[in-house]
Amino acid sequence: MNELLNILQYMDDPNARYVLTGTFLLGLSAGVLGCFAILRRRALVGDAVAHAVLPGVCLAFIIVGDKDPFALLIGSMVFGWISMIVMDAIVRNTRLSTDAAIGMVLSVFFGLGVVLLTYIQSTGNVNQSGLDAFLFGNAASLMPGDVQVFGTLSVIILITVAVSYKEMKMVSFDPDFAKSIGYPVKRIEFLIATLMVMTITVGLQAVGVVLMASMLIIPAAAGRYWTESLGIMMIIAAGVGALSGVGGTVISGLAPAMPTGPWIVVTALFLFLISFMFAPKRGEVIRKVRNMRNRVRIQDENVLKTIYLLQEQDGLDGKVRSLRDILKRRRMNIRKTRSSLGRLITGGFIDLVPGKPGGYLLTEKGRARAMRLVRVHRLWELYLTSQVQIAGDHVHDDAESMEHLITPEIEEQLTSLLGRPDTDPHRRKIPYGETTTEGGLL
């Protein structure tokens, strides 16, 4: 309750609202552009550009003589561009790899920036204080003017992406194809790069050189876990970015002397980890659960099939089978088999017959399901020997896993491809459910 009150009080402060709006807008646009960066395998190019604009900021300051935001913006955009051209030239003209080019540009340009910054400091120009906000970021000092710049740029970025979404998507996924169908690939790549440099330049003042890269990478990577569609990924990444901006700002505003940038990154990382763990389909936990469910299903099916095979072996359909019989036919973990039997009873696939000798009996439903497993298994074995020309003694293990995976559609295809055969390569009967029943076996 107290915290909530603190947050409300904090929100009441007009300066805090400027900072919040600024980081919100920054997170939004960085999230959107980060998707392109990741998609185009350029995650760390953003890192290099963020470091490489420092000399541009310093040179602009040396030329103009004060911290005119517009001049600094132009300076850093020019150097952002130069750094991209240099990286490109190194990769094009030498045997060095992309990451070497990124690392070199990052460190040498940054070194140049540090030289210029210390040079400016040594000249004693009184206006220079605060230039190092570009290094470490200082969101707390965002002014209404800065937020206006942020806002304008964010709107420009979002509109540009919305208008040329289709072209940008095409160029990011497959530049060669885009070129072949007549897209102006160079111009679109230029546009994406320009938007990226703009975002980085603006973001530096809020989060600093090192953490700018994470504003581009982390929200986009988080978005990737939730969807296969670029559009949705961008919306999620923008949301994660904006939420991290706001969250980080509030956390750092509550604790005194806490830097905003790192808390924004920590918030983004938290949202990333949630996505990594819990996103449906791609999330780690969800995948683990799905794998476990599959393993359980396979175990249950194996137990069910074993009971069926016992009946097939001695032809005694009405005979109850004890746990011992089942385990004698097929070696399985006793504890797991017990729990499988429990689940099969609940599912109505087998009946528990009490008394001495007590045991388990297939129900109609269980019999049908087990029969299908055996049928699919034998069809697959036959398919492997007759169509793929694999020796008969090599096909059992493969069929053992395929029987749990083959869908009714594949089963139908197999049946018609093989001409509804009667026996498998080991001359065992392939059971066909109702038809066989009509044949008088039951």
Added chain:
Amino acid sequence: MITSTFWILLTGSLAAASCALVGSFLVLRKQSMMGDAISHAVLPGIAIAFLLTSSRNTFPMLLGAGAFGLITVYFTEFLHKRGRLLHDTSMGIVFTSLFAFGVILISLYAAQVDLDQECVLYGEIAYIPWDLWIWNGLNMGPRPVWILGLVLVLNLAFVGFFYKELKVYAFSPEYAASLGIPVGLVHYGLMGSVSFSTIASFESVGAILVVALLIVPPATAYLLTEKLKPMLILAMATGVLSAVSGYYLALFLNASIAGSIAVMTGVFFLGAYLFSPSDGVLTRRYRKTDALPEPDEFAVL
């Protein structure tokens, strides 16, 4: 009387030689950015060591930073494999997060931790001559010189001892694995050396300059020769030359020494890029043999 200039030059040269030696393998292995990642990600390790021992003792710091260097390598691999992200994406997530974590730790315990972000980013090589190691009342010279010297010896021993393994591994890990070389061990050994060199150089030259020393001199040497041994020697030589010339550039401009050294590594690279007898852009144009090796898939424009 040994002057402070001498100590600064010696520190810079030792750091440059150490970094160039292990950095060469990073460049050949196309893992240059791992140096950048490790140099940022060791920050929390340093801060934790600082908090636990409440001193600027070097040994715990080296341990803390080394541990976080390996954590970076491990988590990058983890997110790459389990999280199914591209290698550079997972690296970007891991090292920026660890750096952020380090900055938060430092600002939480600002009273106890006598470290600031600026020193982390640019280092303070200018103060090296006053960071003395007094042993049994004897003035042994600046402490960082000893540490960097030790790290250089360790790196030389590592490379000398595993030269063949490293060589095969650097050019083709798959082939190395097929020869029965323990590739995982060599990989982590190399990353360990990178971590140690980074941390030892870190204090004097800062996080970003370490990256310059790790990558740029080896890249320069790579443009000048195709053989591994000459490349290692050239890389170390270029590193040392950059350190020395960078120091004088800094004196001339009255600017940061670390930054100037980084700029000089860039100047030497530019020289090799333009004039290398085999690979130089201008040399090739002059000879009109545009025999370019296959470039990576990369176009910024």
